Amino acid sequence: MSSNKKNANKGAVVREMPAKKKGAVLVIGSGISGMQSSLDLAEAGFKVYLIERKPSIAGTMPMLDKTFPTNDCSMCILSPKVVDVGGHMNIEVMTMSELIGLEGEPGNFQASIKTHPRYVDVDLCVSCGRCETVCPQTVTNKFNQGLDECKAIYKPYAQAFPNAYVIDKENCIECGQCEEKCGRNAIDHNMQEEVKSLAVGAVILSPGFDIFDAGLRGEFGFGVYDNVVTSLQFERLLSASGPNQGHLIRPSDEKEPKKIAFIQCVGSREPGKERNYCSGVCCMYATKEAMVAQEHAPGLQTSIFCMDVRAYGKGFEQYYKRGQDEYGIQYVKCMVSSVKELQQSNNLLLRYSMPDGSLQEEEFDMVVLSVGIQPSEGTVELARVAGVGLDEFGFCKTEGEMCTTSHEGVFVAGTFAGPKDIPETVAESSAAAAYVSRLLSDVRGTCTETKPDIPERDVSEEPPRVGVFVCNCGINIGSVINVPEVAKYAKTLKDVAHASEFLFACAQDSLEKIKKRIKSQKLNRVVVASCTPRTHAPLFQNAISEAGLNPYLYEHVNIREHSSWVHKDECDKATEKAKDLIRMSVAKSRTLSPIYTTFTDINRKALVVGGGAAGMSASISLAEQGFDVYLVEKTTELGGNLKELHYSIDGQEPGTILEDMKNKVTDHAGINVLTGSEVVEVGGYPGSYRTKINTAGKMQEIVHGCTVLATGAGEVKPSEYHYGENPKVVTQTELEGKISRGEMTGIKNVVMIQCVGSRSEERPYCSRICCTQAVKNALKIKETNPAANVYVLYRDIRVYGTKEKYYTEARQKGVIFIRYEPEAKPEVIAGENGVEVKIKDHILGYTLSIDADVLALSTGVMPGADNEKLSQLFKASLNDEGFLLEAHMKLRPVDFAADGLYLCGLAHSPKLVSESIAQANAAAMRAVTLLSKDRLQNVAMTATVDEETCIGCGLCVKSCSYDARYIDEDTGVAGVTGVLCQGCGACVVACPSGASQQKGFEKGQMLALMKAAMF
Amino acid sequence: MSVALKDNERLPVEEFTDEVRQQSQQDFEPRIIGLVCNWCSYAGADLAGTSRAQYSPNIRLVRVMCSGAVDPLYILRPIIDGADGVLVGG
Structure with missing residues (x-):
């Protein structure tokens, strides 16, 4: 290892690390971002303290009904992650807690955590809900965004973790009824706040976001008119777990709406200083909400009022098109000036002006305000305590690469670093974990615990003796199903040696009783009838293995989700059903035999395919995390598309970034660079792949544990607008070259045409980067030659997040943006005398004619030519457009379905360099969760x-x-x-x-x- | 693969006479066995529970690790035993 190791963190400052580093990490904020960082780090051998201000973890995602662009149920895809976090041996979750002090240095911090009283003991509470039934005090239900009420003692939502109640002390009248009703003495009204000091090596900040307070935009009548709701309230209205069980009715009169308007950019893209950013997610969630609403109420009409439709992510443009073509969503490109309620009907009258200047009024049954996202409450204080800088909007400022802050050893992920959607958040959170893992790689595994080995009883010669344990789950099961009768019935079944009931089978004391019964009754099969095995079977399996039984001599019966909760008015039938289900599982349990999990050895080397920004970043990340890398690049030179970039929109220098990366890659002893090389054959399996590489005719076989695909993409070379025929017509990248070589002096008119070769029949996707590139080049031209006229002909301007401010700046500097429709594309006449561009201006109503000295075409990104071949070699899927397809578009953005194979960069989808670098770190982190294990545990069954x-x-x-x-x-x-x-x-x-x-x-x-x- | 019927077993197929049809409309309570995939339909049934959706108690769900793992025997066995329907969810 060279000196690179020392400046693993940022590359710029070489600093001697203190001798004693801690292999523990503090993660602040437990939304999808904090959960992903925690899981990655815990799986890679670090102890994690996950700190959350609220009473339960998981952030905003549980409130969402569905997620774009797959329309997956949000809670359904999220809950397995919540279960993983909650059950992970090396993740300690601390809710109602906040960071109040941070001292020390990178590798060795002391963090002070204040935990506010919950007034309910999480270890004792089993979430039976009896307290709630007697509580006389109702309060606003925050989870349902104030659309209904809950009690002062409440559980935030059904699947919340920790699975425990909490008291809203501000609204509690301390009548003591809950305390009396609680069968487990879990309630303590005198609980005090506590301060704890934790020794950690690094910190990740992922406190998430708040939604914009829609009341501040008074013209829309939020908080005044009942039928004006925020988009997050609308999610709750659509959700099956929402206030109306997913029946879409409007608040004023509980009638089904027939016509809904969505107003975009409420709290986003305000050219004033504070909110001069795009929230990045609202165009897509409004589209999703309109689609889902139509599925709930067939015949519903939906209109979305917006400036641009920013469908720039992977699969988003196609989703937007589906919204128009299949759902008939109307996208009206204008801003609404006012909303007024009509007295009789409670309908809402929207007033807006069309692009041609005509004033329109239209009546709707309901209005949804697409509220933007902003830094969450308390982040100013958090930033002060953590010692990190904030940008002009209050988001965390990043230094150099994404995820790194102004405080070494403190990293940032998710929306605290600027608005972004879920997949970007997940990737960035894995990336933040990677930076931590780079910093702490030499103390990996020093603070973690492993499960002790318990000798197993041989039951092969014993006749089956089944123990059946039936749970009341407080009143959740017991109030519907006659549990004593069910337990009595279970005793009559063949080979059942013991049957009993528990108030709460999952409580620690019950588990101890089960273990005792296994020993005293010589049980060799266990059946538990309680809630769903998907969350609770591992708990009981673990208990029986502690009692010396093989954990697979176990059957789980679900009599809560599948009986008491779904047949609550048919007690007898629910009881019969419970008996039947138990009979079935007992019959199966009698035939069970032990299962022993097998393991596979892991080769600790990684293969990275592709030597561009993504591939080099992934290699550096892997090497600095302590794992050797083979970096295979097809061409003879490293750098990929990064070589074509000369400057960036935020002032970073691509040339320096490239040189720095190349040096690190070539200098690092752990990275074996193979340029001019191609993968020709892939064999083996996760943990032990055998791959044949061809380097200029010379074949070699390498063995490695995992693979990262970072094979990049190409630039579309257009066949329209006289490209290739007239030297004045260039691509946006070629224009960048011209500008950097100083060839733009004396140029009068520059015209740029957006979406050339993107959002078309041939390539139905958005290339994401071209709008930013156009704005960047326009600003550069204006900077060097303020007299030049720059015209940008666009369909939608898709600069997103905090890059919105550059779009504003470009307009302020006189860059002229003219929108065109795909039916009326610009006309280019290229002759001997020059290039003439004709475009119809919607606002003026005239056709303009511009003599262009340079015509730059924003030609977009096309999938790599080798993707088909790669897909076959690595058995990796491609999407319809030819980009590599990840395991799950929302929550597994850099994984493939098979373990051991990861992706990043342009091969995944079009993205900016900084985003590619972050994604590369994410892919490296995911790979390390596999490489850092002693051995790979195979699926048992x-x-x-x-x-x-x-x-x-x-x-x-x-x-x-x-x-x-x-x-x-x-x-x-x-x-x-x-x-x-x-x-x-x-x-x-x-x-x-x-x-x-x-x-x-x-x-x-x-x-x-x-x-x-x-x- | 075959399912052998024992001598005294016969598939319980009834003639759909008007009488049977009429009776079935009045108080017919079907007995249904559901074979559901652990990853989707079983999770869906869990969600029905957490959402407190109410449905009729005429079904018994059996969890399998994939609907592709449903052997034809698992469908035929309940039908031979008199089930009115088998539902495979995956």
Whole structure:
């Protein structure tokens, strides 16, 4: 390792690290950002303290109904992450807490955390809800954005973690009824605040955002007219867990609306100083809300009033088009000047002026204000305590690369660093974790705990003795299902040696009782009937393994979500159903045998494919996190598209960034650079890949544990507007070259045409970067040659986030922006005398003719030519447009579906250099969560093969989506690669000879259950 | 693959006479077995619970790790045993 290690953090300052670094990290804010950073760090061998001001973790995402552009249910995709955070051995969650002091230096900080009293003991509360039923005090329900009320003792929402109540002390009258009703003595009205000191090596700030207070825009009548709501309130109205269970009705009279207007940029893009930024998410969430609303109320008409439609993310343009074509959403490009309520109908009259100047009035049943996002309350204080700088809007200022702040050792992620959507937040949070991991790589694993090994009892010779434990879940199950009767019934079932009930089976004392019963009653199978196994089975499996039973001698019955909660008015039938479900699981449990998880060794080297900004950043990140890298670049030179950039919009110098990266990559002993090389063959599996590389005809095989694809993309070379025929017609990148070479002096008129080769039939996506590039070049021209006229012909100006201020600056400096419709594209006449551009101006109503000295075409990004080949080599999916397709567009932006394979940069989708670098760090971090493990634990419930019965037909190989099945060439029978098997069982069904089985779901076991199913 | 019926077993297919149809409309309570994927439909049924959606208690859900893992036997067995329907969700 060279001196690079020392300046891992920023590269600029070389500083001697103190000898004693701490392998623990403080993460402030527990939204999707803080959760992602915490999970990545904990998986990579660091202890994490996750601090949250509110009573529960997960931030804003639980409030959202659906998420764009996939319309996935927000809570459904989020809750597995919440469960992972809540159950992680090395993540300590501290709610109602805040940072009040931070001292020390990078690698060794002392953080003071103040925890406010919750008045409910989280360890004792089992969330039964009895307290809530007796509380006489109602308060505004913050989770539902004030649309309804809850009690002064409340749980923020059904799936909240910690799964415990909290008292709103300001509104509590301390009548003591909840205390009396609580069966577990969990309530303490005298709880005091506590201050704790934590030793950590680094800090990540991810406190998230607040929505803009819509009342400040008085002209829209929010808070005055009932039927004017914020977009976040509208999410709650659409949500099945919202105040109306997802039945879309308007607040004033509970009637279904027929016509809804969305007003964009409420609290965003205000040219004054404070909010001169774009919130980046509102155009898409308004589109989503309009779509979902129409699905709730067929025939509903929706109009979105906006300046530009900023659909710049991956898949967003296509989503926007679907909104128009399939849902008939009207996008009206003008701002609304006022909203007035009509007295009789409570309808709302919107007044707006059309681009041609004509004034319009239109009536709607309901108005949704697309409120922007702003730094959350308390971030000024947080920034002061953490010692980080803020920008002019109050967002955290980044220094150099994204995620790094003005305070070394303190990093930032998510919307605190500026407005952004969920996938960008997730990627940035992994990236922030990567910077921490770079800083603390030599103390990885020094503060974490591992599970102790407990010897297991051999039950193979014992006849089945099943123990059944039925949970009341307070009143959640017990008030509907007759639990004593169910437990009594369970005792009558074959081989049941013990059956009893618990008020709360998941409480610590109940788990101890289960362990005792296993020993005293010599139980060798356990069935718990309570809530969903998806959250609670691991808890009980862990308990039985502590009692010496194999954790797979266990069956879980869901009598809450699947019975008491869904049949609450049919107590008898719900009870019968519970009995049936228990009978089925008992029958299966009798046939269970132990399952032992297998492990795969991990090779600790990584392969990075592509030597541009993303590939080099990923390599540096991996190497500084302590893992060796093979960096393979197809061309003979590192740099990729970064070589074409000469300056950036925010004053950074691409040339310096490139040189710095190249030096780090070539100097670092842990990075093996292979230029002029191509991957020609890929074999193996996560943890142990074997890849053949061709370097100018010389072949070599390398072994590595994981792969990062950073293969970049190309620039579209247009075939229109006389490009290639007339030297005055250039691409935006070529213009940048001309400007930097000083070839623009004396130029009078520059015309830029946006969306050339993007948002078209051929390439239906938005290239994201061209608007920023155009604004950047326009400003540069104005800077060097203020007399030059610059005209930007655009469809929508899509500079986003805090880059909005540069768009404002360009307009102030006299750059003229003229909008065109795709039906009336600019006309370019190129002759011997010059280039004439004709465009119809919507505001003036005239066709303008401009003599262009230079015509720059914003030609956009096209997927790399090799993507098809790469996709086949690495078995990675491509999307319709030909970019690499990640595992999940929202929450897994840099992962592929298969472990061990990650992506970043332009290969993923068009993006700016800074975004590519952040994403590269994210991909490196995700790779390190795999590389830093001692060994890879395989899925337990994998497929198995009985070699005697297998006829080697190969149907299992064909049916496997994970490439986990193969035919052994020597024996001619099928095998299973444990590390690849995901335990879906599809091969078992395909097997015609019955040789394949799935552990834990063997055919005999399933049939035992099915035979007991009839009711 | 085959499912052998024992001598005394027969598939419980009834003639849909007017009488049967009329009766079935009045007090027919179907017995349904649902085979649902752990990752989607089972989670969906959980969400129905957390959302307190109410539905009729005529179904018993069986969790499988993938709807692709549903062996035809798992569908035929309940039907032989007299189930009125088997639902596969994935």
